[in-house]
Amino acid sequence: MDICEQRFRAQFREVESLSKKLVLDNLSPRDGHLRRMMLFALRQHTPSDYPFLFRYAACRKEEDSATVKNLAAAVHLLQSSTIITDDILDAGSMRFGRPAFHRQYNVNYAIIATELMQSIAFRTFGSELDRGQFKHPCLVMKILNEILRDLYLCQYLDLYYSARTSLSLSKYYRVIGMGAGYFMSNLARCGAFLAGKPASEVRALAAYGYNYGMALFITDDIVDVIRNPRETGKNFAADLKNARLKLPILLALRMSRGEDRRFLKHVLTNGGPTASDLRRAAQVIQDVGAIAQCTRIARRYLARSLRALSRTKSGVSRTNLAWLSTSLLSAQCLD
Template structure:
């Protein structure tokens, strides 16, 4: 298996599906649908949809079974980026090298485009019921998983904690809380959602949840490292922006070398979480290792 091909094939598939599950720009009110599409199609690695699909594949089911839910997780991720970029939040003009939603469509439409994407996510999860082989019980459970991962006990809680921590002395426990919630919770939910729709057993779901937690931490640590080392044109955002905003990061707290070692450790734990899985979990194993060599 070659990870690059695996990823690009799935990114292409997801981009087509995202298009199917979004209202057309010609639909009224046009500006809303343009704003939603602007941000969904402004690039992105589609990691969360890939995790949903890989979650289903790792327990032996086809990725086609979970495509709507895979899209839903990208909608949730995109809504969070739109709201994060708002002037009242991070006040970012650029995201992935392109103007942010509110820079193009204004703040009010950007807020509502985010709201609409979040809402659409749950509509699309419900639409997964129309895929043969998916049970209503699994769909209802996935609604709950997605909501918990993205709501006040998950992503939004992490975002608030992150804001609250700004300007205060860096605190290691708090930084781990923030990362586990702001980034990790949605990764975990994506993996579990794919597995649940695929009819996975409790122990399999629990193992994927563990994988997601370690994957999330490794992702965040390597993201922090890239922020220090990376190049502006690759990252699409000003390098060192976290430092400028005085946020607690792994390199700031532990130094670059120690941070890299921590990333390796979390990758190893992520891979180990899947020790009872067959070769079908190989993409997840490779995806975790890939974090250590990522350049974007």
Template sequence: MTVAGSTRYPPFIDDLARSESGRLLRAELGRRWPETPDQLDAIVRYALLPAGKMLRPMMTLHAAEAVGGSPRDVLAAALATEYLHVATLVHDDIIDADTLRRGRPAVPVKYGIPGAIVAGDHLIFHAFRAVVEGGRGVPPGPVVAAVAALAEAGQDLCRGQALEARLVGDLDAGARWYPEMIRLKTGALFRAVCEIGALLGGADQPVASALARYGEHLGMAFQIRDDLLSYLATPEQTGKPATSDLNNGRPTLPLLLAYDAVTDATRVELLAVLHRRGAGPGDVEWIAALLRDVGAVDGARLRMVGHAELARAELAVLTPSAGTDVLTGIAAWMTSGTA
């Protein structure tokens, strides 16, 4: 399950999505969620398909491959990580009142909030079922550990979401709690997808733990990357409104770094923009200029690179293989495309 062609950045992830692994995941996802008159399954299918890059399940497959396992054997468990991820997106769109997801109406907009809540819950339970299914033929110990890893990630996601909600509009507290918030909100699931792949692929606990740490650091880099893309990419590239984070008062890292760097008078103005959710005339342009002037985007990029380098260091426990190459390539891709 290697990726054809060289490891280019950022096209590397597009190559990965078109690889044998990507084709297998998409085919299996379509097989498990066919078109149906059942309303609940139809909502879930809309949330899942067409699939995005499927980075998290791809990491599960290649974590298994990197420790000597068969990616095909963990296919169901890999999809479990996509189920949990998409469930959180559906629920996030309710919380944030976002109307756009992956370039089309978000699930709550198309099907209503009650349907979106139930569909998200449905996906969570499917995730646990799929991990167990992906562990068939594996000794009970690693399967139990994989289920526990998914459960812990889900709990951490909830803690991270709750912490982020408490930090809305509070840049003083945001600066203090941001690292923990992104570790829980985003790092946790990346941690689990790699640990699950390693456990079901036959890794011993020290190697599985190293891959879990790789995933956690990679997830934190990914969240910082997402923070940056809010200011560097178009809505067509991100699949959500450019002002989504600002509209929600979310304490992204560039804003926190800017707040730390400016004078008291500018802090007052920045807080005012945040409290009115960027709705004033020229607010978005003022924020963009401020971030550029104080070097906040460059500062956030350095933090992102630091986490990606820590992630790569954890791969030293692995023997060279196609799977290891893919995990290394994902870490390198993480810091591309934001220059």
């Protein structure tokens, strides 16, 4: 196993453990049901890129990663909160190979869990930045609020554009830019600002984060329609089922003809597609070349991320973040 992958997995185990500790430290032992509920929300996650990217944007040398470990755990809480709301909005029944949070409990508790995660994440950032060992604390708190604002806007637009088969690609890119591009870009900015890195390096890391985030989201959209639930741990073709206009679907609408195109529009606009409809639609998306085109677009974003990264001075940032970019497609067997 590559040394960067070893770090990625080991650091995520640490982040996962710390995030649970942060949650429990902020909840009374008397609230046993709430504590169990929150631990369920944080159990057995797939290793996440978000805290890793933040951590290495904040590093000048490997030893620096330990100083931001609690902040990385707070980043994990922020990102985990979005998973719960995404599952509600997509009516997903599975996540990480087990019942989605709102199915295990209910939607009301799910909303409370996301609010608590975000509150604890912000409290953790406030407490850590109050120690005085980091640069630009006020600016970083402002950027964190921008991250949440953009995520909420992304979720709104994703719903608003559902089933609008004439959606333009520019509008699609705006949506995922808010949900992933700017999320990753702003996390990188936060890390770089906290470390007191020069403006040129902040810009380079922000550009890296944006392009990597776009590639990550597009890759996730691809996986949604080509992998089965045993591999992904979540529902098959959830975007198709909910008429969410993601890149593979938008490209397939443009690349298909005749009966295939009419069928895709039917699935997206008539509501309640059957499992057979979803399988057929996913096959059409692959057959017309939309998956291959999406993969090429993701690869272009990854190439841009690496070009941006080449402008950074920190060797430890370059090494570990370059590994993220070069391994993304191969991790999903898309290289």
